[in-house]
Amino acid sequence: MTGPIRVLLADDQALVRGALAALLRLEDDLDVVAEVGDGTDVVAAAREHDAQVCLLDIEMPGMDGIAVAGQLRAALPEVRSLMVTTFGRPGYLRRALEAGAAGFVVKDTPATELADAIRAVHAGRRVVDPALATESLAGGPNPLGDRERQVLRECLDGEPIATIAARVHLSPGTVRNYVSSAIGKIGATNRVEAARIADRNGWL
Amino acid sequence: MTGPIRVLLADDQALVRGALAALLRLEDDLDVVAEVGDGTDVVAAAREHDAQVCLLDIEMPGMDGIAVAGQLRAALPEVRSLMVTTFGRPGYLRRALEAGAAGFVVKDTPATELADAIRAVHAGRRVVDPALATESLAGGPNPLGDRERQVLRECLDGEPIATIAARVHLSPGTVRNYVSSAIGKIGATNRVEAARIADRNGWL
DNA sequence: TTTCGGATGTGACACCTGTCATCCGGACCT
DNA sequence: AGGTCCGGATGACAGGTGTCACATCCGAAA
Structure with a gap:
């Protein structure tokens, strides 16, 4: 057949x-x-x-x-x-x-x-x-942790951190920590810049 | 024919x-x-x-x-x-x-x-x-002026204002003014949020 | 059980951003 | 010249944001 x-x-x-x-x-x-x-x-x-x-x-x-x-x-x-x-x-x-x-x-x-x-x-x-x-x-493997990915995804459209924190059910401070860590790993200056770079690489 | x-x-x-x-x-x-x-x-x-x-x-x-x-x-x-x-x-x-x-x-x-x-x-x-x-x-016509459009386009990938100012050959303060005006017209809280909304509407 | 490490939260600090009032210097008109 | 208008710039201020050190909590490993 x-x-x-x-x-x-x-x-x-x-x-x-x-x-x-x-x-x-x-x-x-x-x-x-x-x-x-x-x-x-x-x-x-x-x-x-x-x-x-x-x-x-x-x-x-x-x-x-x-x-x-x-x-x-x-x-x-x-x-x-x-x-x-x-x-x-x-x-x-x-x-x-x-x-x-x-x-x-x-x-x-x-x-x-x-x-x-x-x-x-x-x-x-x-x-x-x-x-x-x-x-x-x-490019190597995805350098982001689970939480960092989750938070960065929400950063893509530029909403303020308070909004993101509410949507992810985390404290604003914690969100800032994850964001900061992700920014460091990626080498960006912004959370938005970091989010866009991560998105371009398919890390989200 | x-x-x-x-x-x-x-x-x-x-x-x-x-x-x-x-x-x-x-x-x-x-x-x-x-x-x-x-x-x-x-x-x-x-x-x-x-x-x-x-x-x-x-x-x-x-x-x-x-x-x-x-x-x-x-x-x-x-x-x-x-x-x-x-x-x-x-x-x-x-x-x-x-x-x-x-x-x-x-x-x-x-x-x-x-x-x-x-x-x-x-x-x-x-x-x-x-x-x-x-x-x-x-949706009405494009509410953005020429300069606001130009600046907002650069905001899409979240680069800091200093970088944008250099690329557009304007003072950082002036860029902030245009950005602020655009944010007000669009009703956003961020330049990135404003840029994304404007992009979705085809205003850029 | 104790210890360890990761996940989460908090607070302080410096810097960046958004808002606003204001000012300067041409262009343009009379 | 005087006057007006406008793009551009400046400075001050409040609030948001990024960084960092540290405190908790809890489950897993030892």
């Missing part, structure tokens, strides 16, 4: 979702069996349509693609996840692989290579943007 | 660019005559390939889609610009229309409607996401 590869497509933007579907339907050996726009629907849809490869956009509202990959590995281990993302953030790659993704492609790659990546992943190989892989190794 | 509509595609992400091309090639009455990944190349490519409709992504490095639309209107007035963007920011719509765009589509819209939008734009009609249009009217 070597029929076409059964592909599931997950992207929150309907336009690119449909466009990717059109692109993949040009390939004779690929079969787009499902398209979903919300990460929470992926596992159910993959089971229902018996997907073999899931194309997962990382940036999705609700459940992001990395979390989906983790769910997929737990629920349907034979399904292979291929991450597709706009941002080539080193931390993304690391977390995606830890979550069990079989491949990682940024949206800058030529359209012709996507089908090849799907075939490779389906064949059991790993597909990783080489430039991104080296950058991920060079 | 009513041949197929000659379409130019501009998007910095090669994957979605190719996918959109695949999607549009499914339509018999559309002809994708050029694909470019950089805003600066659009005008030349449009002239060379005699494009009739240009699909312009707004978020592009270098020259953004809105600036390209302005250039197109000046250089090739008969070419119609259809903006395609990830973010449905009210200010984007306003600026795009002011720059002479004939249509405005967000990437959330169903893929099937894109071809219709292209046909409508080519036929001389305007295409605008209705929900976005009302929001744009309700």
Whole structure:
């Protein structure tokens, strides 16, 4: 039974979702069996349509693609996840692989290579943007602790510390301590600057 | 001479660019005559390939889609610009229309409607996401002055005021004045919060 | 049990930021 | 010249923020 590869497509933007579907339907050996726009629907849809490869956009509202990959590995281990993302953030790659993704492609790659990546992943190989892989190794692991991550995430939109403290259920002073520690580790001068750097590196 | 509509595609992400091309090639009455990944190349490519409709992504490095639309209107007035963007920011719509765009589509819209939008734009009609249009009217015009915009842009990544002042060639005190004024107009508590709100509304 | 270490909180201090009133120096008009 | 306007700068002040040392508490290791 070597029929076409059964592909599931997950992207929150309907336009690119449909466009990717059109692109993949040009390939004779690929079969787009499902398209979903919300990460929470992926596992159910993959089971229902018996997907073999899931194309997962990382940036999705609700459940992001990395979390989906983790769910997929737990629920349907034979399904292979291929991450597709706009941002080539080193931390993304690391977390995606830890979550069990079989491949990682940024949206800058030529359209012709996507089908090849799907075939490779389906064949059991790993597909990783080489430039991104080296950058991920060079960048080193995430230097932030759990609490520092949690606090920094809230710093992204620049709200005052009091607000953050309330949302995280911590004392304002404690929040400042975590922030200060994170700023030191990252080498920033601000909590906002620190938050943006951490975000760019996929540490949040 | 009513041949197929000659379409130019501009998007910095090669994957979605190719996918959109695949999607549009499914339509018999559309002809994708050029694909470019950089805003600066659009005008030349449009002239060379005699494009009739240009699909312009707004978020592009270098020259953004809105600036390209302005250039197109000046250089090739008969070419119609259809903006395609990830973010449905009210200010984007306003600026795009002011720059002479004939249509405005967000990437959330169903893929099937894109071809219709292209046909409508080519036929001389305007295409605008209705929900976005009302929001744009309700949000009112950009309340920021030129200088405030310029300073707020630099605030986005949270650098200290001294750095911003150096980059803008202004005194730190003056920068603080502009920032303060912008914060007041927007109703934020921070320059970073103000910058984020302004960015979300497309005021930058 | 005792000890240790991590997580959390507090207080003090210096510095950065946001607000405001004010001032200076051109441009422009009469 | 005089007058007005405006972009830019300055200085003072209050409050927020970053840094640091230290105090608690509690669970895990010894």
